[in-house]
Amino acid sequence: MQNRNILAGFILWVTTLGFGQSAPDPWLIVTSGVEGPLNLHTTHSELLRVYGKANVTERDGIEGFSGDMEYVTVLFAKDPERAIEIIWRDEEKKTVPAFVTVRGFKTRWHAARGISLGTSLKDLERLNGQSFKLAGFGWDYSGTVTSWENGALAVELDGGHGRVLVRLDSPPRSDISEKEVSDVSGDRDFSSQHPAMQKLNPRAYEVMWEFPSWEQKR
Numbered sequence: 719m720q721n722r723n724i725l726a727g728f729i730l731w732v733t734t735l736g737f738g739q740s741a742p743d744p745w746l747i748v749t750s751g752v753e754g755p756l757n758l759h760t761t762h763s764e765l766l767r768v769y770g771k772a773n774v775t776e777r778d779g780i781e782g783f784s785g786d787m788e789y790v791t792v793l794f795a796k797d798p799e800r801a802i803e804i805i806w807r808d809e810e811k812k813t814v815p816a817f818v819t820v821r822g823f824k825t826r827w828h829a830a831r832g833i834s835l836g837t838s839l840k841d842l843e844r845l846n847g848q849s850f851k852l853a854g855f856g857w858d859y860s861g862t863v864t865s866w867e868n869g870a871l872a873v874e875l876d877g878g879h880g881r882v883l884v885r886l887d888s889p890p891r892s893d894i895s896e897k898e899v900s901d902v903s904g905d906r907d908f909s910s911q912h913p914a915m916q917k918l919n920p921r922a923y924e925v926m927w928e929f930p931s932w933e934q935k936r
Contacts, residue, residue: 745826747818749880751929756804758880758929762791762812765804769793777803802827807931819926829882829925830874837922839886839910846871849911852886856903861886861920864907879930886920894918 744755751758755768765774775795789809794800802825807814820827820835828834831845843849846869853862863884866872875882888894898914908915 745828747827747829747927749830749875749877749882749927751815751880751927756802756815756818756927758815760804760815762806765791765793798822799825800827801825815929817926817928819924821924823923827925829927831871833871833875833882833884833922834925835922837884839915839919839921842871842884843910849909851907851909852915854902854904854906854908855887855899855920857905859885859905861923881928883924883926883928884922885924885926887923888918888920891918 742754746754747756748754762774773794775792777790777792777795788805791804791806791812793802793804801820801822803817803819803821804815805817805819806812807816822835825835833842833845839852842863846866848867848869850863850867850869850871851865853859853864855861863886866876875884894914894917898917902908902912902914902918910916
C-alpha cells in the first residue's frame, strides 16, 4: 500500500509539473531573434513547411520603414489578424530575415509585454514606467517612438542585439483641434507627456522587429 501511495504521489507531481509549464507563445516575436515562431534563423523553406504554401505569398512594392519599396514575403496575406511581412537580408536565398512587420488595427503577433497593434501611448508609458519620446506627426517617420528614455522598455525593445520599432497615430477626432494636432506635428521629437499627446493618446498602427545582422547570426 505504501508503495502504491508513493507511486500515485509521483504521478501527481509529474502531472502537476507538466501543467505548470506554459507552452511557447506562437505569436510572440522576441527582439534578439534567437527564438520564437519567427526569428533570426527562420528561412523561406521553413515558412513553407511550417505554415503551408497557401499561406506564404511573395510581393513586390511594399513600402519599407525608410519609405523605399521592398520585396517581401507575407504570411497569411488574406487574414489581417495573422498577416505579417518579412524582408530578407539575402533577397535571393531568403535564409536571413532582416525585418518583420505588422500593420493595421489588430493582430495576434506581439512583442514583449503584449505590445502590439492598438497599444496606446498611455499603455506604453505604463509599461515603460515613465514617459518616452516620439516623432511628430505628418511626415515620413510620423509617430515613431525615438527613445524610451532609459525606461523599462529600453532594455526589452531596444537593448542589445535587435530592436522593436513602434509607430503611433490617432484617427481624426471631433474633440481634437487642428492646433492641438499641429502642436505635435513635424520633423522633431515630442515627449509622450505633451498635453496634446496625452489628449490624442495615439495607438500603434505599425510594429517592426529589426533582427541582428548576418554576422551576429553565426
